[in-house]
Amino acid sequence: MNEGVKYTGIPSAEELKTCPGVVSVSRLEKGPVAVIECVQQIPCNPCEKACPFGAITVGQPITSLPVINEEKCTGCGLCIACCPGLAIFRVHKNYTETTSLVDFPFEYYPSPQEGSVVDCVGRDGQFITKGKVNKVKKNKQSDGTTVVSVEVPKKYCMEVRSIYRK
Amino acid sequence: MRKVQSLVIGAGPAGLAATIEIAKGGGEVVLIDENAKPGGQLFKQIHKFFGSKEHRAGIRGYDIGTQLLAETTSSGAEVLLDSPVYGVYPHNEGIMVSYLHREQEKALLAEKVILASGGMENTLSFPGSTLPGIMGAGCAQTMINVNRVLPGKKVIMVGSGNVGLIVSYQLMQAGADVLALIEGAPSIGGYGVHAGKIRRAGTPIKVSHTIKRALGENQVEAVEIVQVDDKFRPLAGTEEIIAADTVCIAVGLSPLTELAWLCGCEFTYIPLLGGHVPIHNENMETSVPGIYVAGDIAGVEEASTAMEEGRLAGIAVAQALGLYPPEEAVPLKEEVWNRLNTLRTGPFGQKRFDAKVELLQAAKGGN
Numbered sequence: 001m002n003e004g005v006k007y008t009g010i011p012s013a014e015e016l017k018t019c020p021g022v023v024s025v026s027r028l029e030k031g032p033v034a035v036i037e038c039v040q041q042i043p044c045n046p047c048e049k050a051c052p053f054g055a056i057t058v059g060q061p062i063t064s065l066p067v068i069n070e071e072k073c074t075g076c077g078l079c080i081a082c083c084p085g086l087a088i089f090r091v092h093k094n095y096t097e098t099t100s101l102v103d104f105p106f107e108y109y110p111s112p113q114e115g116s117v118v119d120c121v122g123r124d125g126q127f128i129t130k131g132k133v134n135k136v137k138k139n140k141q142s143d144g145t146t147v148v149s150v151e152v153p154k155k156y157c158m159e160v161r162s163i164y165r166k
Numbered sequence: 167m168r169k170v171q172s173l174v175i176g177a178g179p180a181g182l183a184a185t186i187e188i189a190k191g192g193g194e195v196v197l198i199d200e201n202a203k204p205g206g207q208l209f210k211q212i213h214k215f216f217g218s219k220e221h222r223a224g225i226r227g228y229d230i231g232t233q234l235l236a237e238t239t240s241s242g243a244e245v246l247l248d249s250p251v252y253g254v255y256p257h258n259e260g261i262m263v264s265y266l267h268r269e270q271e272k273a274l275l276a277e278k279v280i281l282a283s284g285g286m287e288n289t290l291s292f293p294g295s296t297l298p299g300i301m302g303a304g305c306a307q308t309m310i311n312v313n314r315v316l317p318g319k320k321v322i323m324v325g326s327g328n329v330g331l332i333v334s335y336q337l338m339q340a341g342a343d344v345l346a347l348i349e350g351a352p353s354i355g356g357y358g359v360h361a362g363k364i365r366r367a368g369t370p371i372k373v374s375h376t377i378k379r380a381l382g383e384n385q386v387e388a389v390e391i392v393q394v395d396d397k398f399r400p401l402a403g404t405e406e407i408i409a410a411d412t413v414c415i416a417v418g419l420s421p422l423t424e425l426a427w428l429c430g431c432e433f434t435y436i437p438l439l440g441g442h443v444p445i446h447n448e449n450m451e452t453s454v455p456g457i458y459v460a461g462d463i464a465g466v467e468e469a470s471t472a473m474e475e476g477r478l479a480g481i482a483v484a485q486a487l488g489l490y491p492p493e494e495a496v497p498l499k500e501e502v503w504n505r506l507n508t509l510r511t512g513p514f515g516q517k518r519f520d521a522k523v524e525l526l527q528a529a530k531g532g533n
Contacts, residue, residue, distance in 0.1 A: 002373075006353045009361025009371050040358040041512035043470075044216040046224030062218055063512030082224055084214035085359025108339055108367075125368030143214070143226065162366040165338065 005039055010123045015039040020067040021056075021088075028157075032075025032092035032101070035158075036066050038085065050082035077103050081142030090149075093157050100157035101134055103149040108165040111136050111146050120152055120160040129156050131163070170196050172483050173263055173276035175251050175425065178206020179469045180461025180476035181282035182234040187480025189241035191489040196274065197243055198265060200250035204238070205231040206284055207304070208469065210311040212339075213332055216357075217470040217509065227469065234473075254279060254429040256454055261429075278456050278483045281426055282476060285419035285440060285462035290324060294380030294389075303333040303416035310340040318412030322389050323347040324377055328356035328468075330416030334364045337414075345408055348375040348391050350398055357514070377413070378405060386413055419466045426463065430454055434528040438521040439465030447529040449482035449499070450475060458483060465525060467518055471509050478502045 003012040016022050021036025036047065036056070045058040047066050055072035056079060058064050077090040080103055090103035102120075112118050112133045120131040131150035138146050152160050172188050174181045177199035188195040197204070211227020222230050238245065246267065253264035260275040287302040294300075299318060303325070309315045321342050323334045326349035334344045344364065352374050354361050361371060378390040378400065393404035420440045427433070431444040432453035443465050450458045460479040461472035478499060485495035510519035 002352070005358035005361070007373060009354055009358060009365040011358070011362075037362075038359065042216060042357050042359070042514060043218070043509045043512060044223060046214075046219045049219045050224075060508075061511045062508045063515065083359075084216050084224055085357065086363050087359045121366065121368070123362065123366060125366050145214075165367055 011037055011039045020065050023068060023070050023073070027070040028091060028093045031094070032077070032090055033070065033073050034068060034075065034077070034079055035089045035091050036068055036079075036083075036087065037089065038066050038083075038087045041065060042085075044084060046082045046084065047079050047088060050079045052076070052078060077147065080105050080147050081145035086145070089161060091157050093154060095151065098154055099151045100154045101149050101151055102157055102160045103147055104162050106146045106148045106162065107144065110166060111138070112148060112163060118150065119164045120150055120156070121162050121164060122159050123161050125162070127164075128160055129153055131160065167262070167273055167275050169260065169275045170194055171276070171487055172196070172278040172280070173198060173261075173274060174280045174282060175199075175254075175263070176206065176282035176284055176461070177201070177204035177245065177247075178282060178284050178461060178472065179208055179230075179234070180284070180472040180479075181206070181280070182238055183473040183476030184280045184282060184460055184480035184483070185243045186234070186237045186241050187477050188484050189238075189243045191481065191484030191487075193484050193487050193489050195243045196246060196276070197238065198246040198249050198251060198263070200248070202248055204235060204245060204247065208234070210307045211469065212311050212336060215470060218505070221470070221473075221505065223470075230469075251425060254281070254425050254457070256429055256456070261456055278458065278486060280450075280458040280460055280476075280479050280483060281444075281463055282459070282461045282479075283422040283425060283463050285466045286422050287415070288418045288420055290377070290415050290417050292377050292379055294382065294386065297380050297382050297386045298384070299382070299386035299411055300380060300413040300415070303329050303414040306412070306414045307333045307336060310336060316340055316342055318410075319343060320345055320410045321412040321414060322377070322391075322408060322410045323414045323416060325349065325416030325418070326351075326354045326356055326361065326371060326373070327416060327418060328360055329419075330414070331356045331360035331364060333414060333416060334369060335360065335367070338364070338367050338369070342412070344369045345410060346370050346372055346391070348372045348377060350374070350376045350394060352396065376400070380413060381407070386411060389413055419462065421463045421466060423463055426452065426457075426459065429457060431457065434525060436465065436521050436524055438517055439525065443525060445525065445528045448503070448526060449486075450479035451482065453529070456486075465518070465522060468509070471506060471518075474502050474506045474509065478506070
């Protein structure tokens with residue numbers, strides 16, 4: 001079976017590795033950071049304006065892939081809800097000694113409860129691990145896109161990308 | 167008969183944008199639509215739009231609809247609803263447009279007419295395809311997002327273009343399960359990020375698969391899907407039966423061109439744009455002087471390109487009415503063309519760009 005977003009809807013390991021929106025392994029160690037899993041050239045640029053630190057560049061043409069500046073990104077997470085493709089995540093790898101935080105957009109009802117333990121899934125919707133809901137963010141600016149933050153074992157921080165919808 | 171400077175048929179994204187531009191230029195404009203409410207398909211688009219941030223990207227479709235309606239209202243344009251147009255007749259004194267309103271036949275005489283009638287979903291025939299519960303994806307989208315009625319709980323989606331992907335996602339948001347999305351081609355037709363959303367929600371996407379038949383007594387109860395080879399021939403032994411109460415068909419759209427045929431526009435056939443499309447020039451004017459097209463009727467694309475084409479046609483009409491001198495109209499149109507060209511780049515847009523070039527060439531006598 002063919003791999004890659006065009007065939008499966010899931011970016012392959014290779015596509016993610018060469019994606020200019022996905023930060024380096026060393027940057028992940030340094031603190032929270034945005035991970036932009038946008039691997040296909042489509043006409044779209046709201047993420048560029050969403051970043052208050054100028055850490056995301058799309059430029060011209062508008063179909064260019066977003067490029068993240070690892071130094072400028074503070075990991076504030078404001079870009080997550082601005083991506084119409086729901087392809088931006090925030091990863092705080094060293095949240096504790098053993099756990100990471102993964103923030104992702106979530107547009108289903110009901111929203112999970114803060115503090116509850118939930119089933120976390122990967123890009124293919126399959127169960128990976130249990131996780132604890134650290135935060136559920138909703139505000140006017142995010143226009144209906146809830147941002148959920150889950151605490152998961154560190155080794156899954158680049159795998160967990162959502163939770164089961166109820 | 168009442169005479170007006172311009173008339174726009176269809177109050178979707180293209181028609182609304184065209185109306186706003188004509189009014190902005192100081193033109194008299196009547197916008198006419200067969201539906202009870204304006205907005206076309208915009209009000210069922212609950213997702214955030216792609217495109218350029220300067221031009222409403224990141225905003226949900228229904229909010230864009232609300233903004234366009236507000237602009238239309240404040241522009242002073244007249245909006246005629248519940249008014250299906252059934253005839254467009256070029257005439258020596260102008261273009262006569264006949265329509266029905268509350269079962270009465272009416273007509274207007276316009277100097278310029280913009281056809282922005284949109285597109286219509288394609289259908290797919292297979293054994294059992296007439297069973298209740300089998301519907302167009304756009305129909306399911308209207309049910310859930312406009313009428314708030316869930317068509318079923320267990321859905322099979324056929325077609326992986328953006329419509330199939332987006333409607334699958336929205337059906338899950340509305341509380342249904344999408345058990346599988348099947349696609350006859352060997353790869354996904356729409357944007358990977360839309361596909362990614364439904365994959366994360368657990369929906370498998372089966373490329374190189376088609377629907378063989380739908381099973382059920384009084385309504386669809388199950389579907390049989392089958393893998394196909396690279397020539398779309400079913401592969402025996404790969405059949406699979408899935409219990410489902412709803413099947414949504416998302417196999418593309420065709421331009422709604424009846425009015426353009428009726429008034430004698432010349433056509434060309436470009437499969438990538440949805441089939442037969444009226445030939446138009448850089449001003450969106452057809453081969454019939456004074457009749458313009460914008461949006462899906464001029465080739466099936468996206469709401470973002472439909473709005474830009476509407477703007478372009480609107481500016482061109484205002485210019486043709488003598489409201490803009492060329493030195494004002496040319497840069498305005500150039501701006502829109504630049505935006506259209508950018509929307510038509512990348513692996514998805516380039517093919518539409520090429521198809522549109524072919525369409526413009528046809529206007530220059532290349533056909």
